[in-house]
Amino acid sequence: MHERPLGRTGLLVSEIGYGAWGISGVQWLGAQDDESLAALRRYLDLGGNFIDTALAYGEGHSEELVGQVAREREGVIVATKIPPKNREWPAAPTTTADQAFPGDYVIACTEQSLANLGMDSVDVQQFHVWNDSWLGQGDWQDAVAQLKREGKIRHFGISINDHQPENGLRAVEEGVVETVQVIYNVFDQSPQDRLLDACQANGVGVIVRVALDEGSLTGNITPDTTFPDGDFRNGYFSGNRKTELHYHLRAIEADLGITTAGLPETALRFVLSHPAVSTVIVGMRSVRNVERNAALADGRGLPEGQVQKLHAHRWERNWYDPA
Numbered sequence: 353m354h355e356r357p358l359g360r361t362g363l364l365v366s367e368i369g370y371g372a373w374g375i376s377g378v379q380w381l382g383a384q385d386d387e388s389l390a391a392l393r394r395y396l397d398l399g400g401n402f403i404d405t406a407l408a409y410g411e412g413h414s415e416e417l418v419g420q421v422a423r424e425r426e427g428v429i430v431a432t433k434i435p436p437k438n439r440e441w442p443a444a445p446t447t448t449a450d451q452a453f454p455g456d457y458v459i460a461c462t463e464q465s466l467a468n469l470g471m472d473s474v475d476v477q478q479f480h481v482w483n484d485s486w487l488g489q490g491d492w493q494d495a496v497a498q499l500k501r502e503g504k505i506r507h508f509g510i511s512i513n514d515h516q517p518e519n520g521l522r523a524v525e526e527g528v529v530e531t532v533q534v535i536y537n538v539f540d541q542s543p544q545d546r547l548l549d550a551c552q553a554n555g556v557g558v559i560v561r562v563a564l565d566e567g568s569l570t571g572n573i574t575p576d577t578t579f580p581d582g583d584f585r586n587g588y589f590s591g592n593r594k595t596e597l598h599y600h601l602r603a604i605e606a607d608l609g610i611t612t613a614g615l616p617e618t619a620l621r622f623v624l625s626h627p628a629v630s631t632v633i634v635g636m637r638s639v640r641n642v643e644r645n646a647a648l649a650d651g652r653g654l655p656e657g658q659v660q661k662l663h664a665h666r667w668e669r670n671w672y673d674p675a
Contacts, residue, residue, distance in 0.1 A: 353366040353367060353368060353398065353399040353400055353401075353646060353649035353650075354366070354367050354649050354650055354651035355367070355401070356629075356630050356631065357557070357630065358402075358429075358476075358507075358530075358531060358557035358559075358630045358631070359530055359531055359551070359555050359556045359557030359558070359630065360530060360555035360556070360557075361476075361506075361507045361530050361531070361557055363429055363475065363507075363557075364401075365401060365402040365429055365557075365630055365631045366399060366400045366401050366402050366631060366649055367624055367631055367632065367648075367649040367651070368400060368620070368631070368632060368634060368645050368646055368648060368649040369400070369402035369403065369404055369559065369631040369632060369633040369634070370392065370395050370400060370402065370403045370404065370633065370634070370636060370642075371404055371561065371633035371634055371635045371636070372392075372403055372404060372405040372406075372409060372414045372415075372417070372418050372635075373405075373406070373409050373414065373635060374635035374636075374637050375388035375391075375392075375409075375414055375417055375637055385417060387637065387638060387639075388417055388637060389417060389420065389421060390639055391636050391637055391638055391639050391641070391642050392417065392418065392421040393421055393424075394639045394642045394643065395636065395642045395646065396421065396425050396428065398642065398643070398646040399646070399649075400642075400646060400649070401427055401428055401429050402429045402431070402631050402633070403418050403421075403422065403428065403429070403430050403431070404431045404432075404433075404533070404559065404561075404633045405418045405430070405431070405432050405433075406432055406433035406435070406480060407432060407433065407434060407435055407461055407464060407465050407468070407480075408433070408435040408480060412464065412465075412468040415432060415465055415468035415469050416468050416469070416470075418430060418469065419468060419469030419470040419471055420470070422469070422471070423470055423471065429475045429476070430469065430471070430474055430475050430476075431474070431475060431476035431477075431478060431509075431531075431559070432465045432469070432474055432476075432477060432478070433477075433478040433479065433480040433511055434453065434457075434458060434461040434462065434465075434477065434478070434479055434480055435461070435480050436451075436452040436453065436479075436480060436481050437451065437452055437453065437454065437457045438451050438452055440452070440481070441480070441481055442481050442513035442514050442516065443481040443482065443483050443513060445483065445485075447483060448486075448489060448490070449483075449485075449486035449489035449490035449492055450489070450490045450491075452479075452481065452483075452486070453479055453486070453490065453492045454490060454491065454492070455490065455491035455492055455494055455495035455498075456495070458492055458495040458496065458499070459495050459498065459499060462474070462477055462499055462504055462505060463504070465477075466504060472503070472504070473503050473504055473505065473506060474504070474505050474506070475505075475506050475507060476505075476506070476507045476508070476509055476530075476531055477496075477499065477505040477507070477508055477509075478508070478509045478510055478511050478531065478533060479492075479509075479510045479511065480511050481511065481513055482510040482511065482512050482513060482519065482520055482523070483513075483519060484519050484520060484521065484522040484523055487522055487523060487526060487528060493528070496508050507530045507531065508529060508530055508531075509529050509530055509531030509532055509533065509556075509557070509559070510523060510529050510531075510532055510533070511532075511533040511534075511561070512532055512533065512534045512535075512547075514535060514670065514672050515535060515540060515542065515670050515672075517534055517535075517536075517542050517543040517545070517546070517547040518542075518545070518546060518547065520532050520534070520547060521546060521547060521550055524547070524550045524551055524554050524556050525550055525554060527554065529556060530556060530557060531556060531557040531558070531559055531630075532547070532551060532556055532557070532558060532559070533559040533560075533561055533633075534547060534558065534559075534560060534561065535560075535561055535562040536548075536558075536560045536561075536562075536563065536623055536626075536629070537560075537562060537563050537564065537565050537569060537619060537622075537623060538565075538569060538604070538618075538619050538622050538662050538665055538666075539565055539568070539569075539600070539665070539666065539667040539669075540562075540565070540666075540667075540668075541663065541666045542668075544626070548626055548628035548629070549628065551628050552627065552628040557630040557631075558628050558629050558630050558631075559630060559631055559633060560623050560629055560631070560632045560633065561633055563619060563620055563623045563632045563633075563634065564616060564619055564620070564634065565619075566585060566588050566589075566671075567585065568597050568601075569601075569615055569616060569619035570615065570616045571601060571612040571613065571615040571616065573589060573594060573597065574594065574598065575594045575595045575598055576594075577589070577594060587672075587674055588671045588672065589671070590674060593671060600665065600667060601615065603665065604618075604662070604665050607661050607664070607665070608658055608661055608662070616644075616645075617648055618654065618658070618662075620632060620634070620645065620648050621648060621652070621653050621654040622653070622654055622658075622659060622662050624648070624653045625653030625654050625659050626653075
């Protein structure tokens with residue numbers, strides 16, 4: 353797979369990364385561990401080298417699976433995330449740094465993640481939520497510095513709150529973070545407004561999440577689609593949202609002259625067309641999905657004409673809020 357620099361970290365990461373939320377066994381239901389392990393191994397076989405997980409994914413189960421596979425190979429780059437202590441996703445504007453990420457908690461969570469992974473060090477540690485107001489607050493920066501000195505983490509970044517790309521600009525511009533993880537897709541193009549340019553100017557790696565809008569841009573979700581009880585997508589696609597989505601997808605297909613089957617490739621290549629993007633993490637629970645997505649990591653984005661057409665399909669909404 354084609355690789356790109358992860359900002360100023362010195363790491364080269366594959367354009368298509370492996371997003372490991374879907375293999376956690378909760379929220380995204382239906383994953384089987386043997387299938388997940390096979391998908392992870394196939395991803396690495398095909399030249400992928402970047403896996404993103406989190407302590408909160410299945411309360412460490414995702415990390416355990418990732419670690420099992422990562423320990424088998426050389427050169428696997430693993431990123432994980434610390435959940436906010438107050439378990440508030442996304443962080444409220446009034447939440448303080450000490451409520452979300454007190455220093456002793458940051459260290460304890462990192463040590464738990466390392467135990468789950470079976471590793472002595474993690475390549476990228478991230479906060480799972482973020483407020484720019486936390487700069488200069490609390491003792492979390494001391495904890496991050498300590499973890500780096502002890503060799504338990506190599507680099508530090510943040511996962512920016514859903515649909516809030518400007519709530520990370522200060523962290524980027526003040527040099528506090530080496531990576532940002534952000535929602536960026538055909539519908540949510542807001543990172544293009546300021547964040548992506550700031551990351552490029554400051555040497556901050558960009559890890560794109562939700563590039564397929566929780567499955568919307570695969571084309572597989574129709575007005576008749578149902579999900580298992582307990583699957584978070586029941587809320588994300590609640591009310592009339594699947595019908596709304598149907599019309600937006602048909603408009604994209606008509607505008608670009610593509611079929612429904614071409615939607616996921618178009619959506620991923622759109623994100624990879626921005627030069628600030630280091631990697632796009634995609635949930636891939638089957639070998640088939642790994643093989644299909646890995647083929648897109650070829651160093652080519654979309655033709656400029658198609659990128660420009662897709663700019664017109666920006667769709668401002670927050671489906672993480674219940675309908």
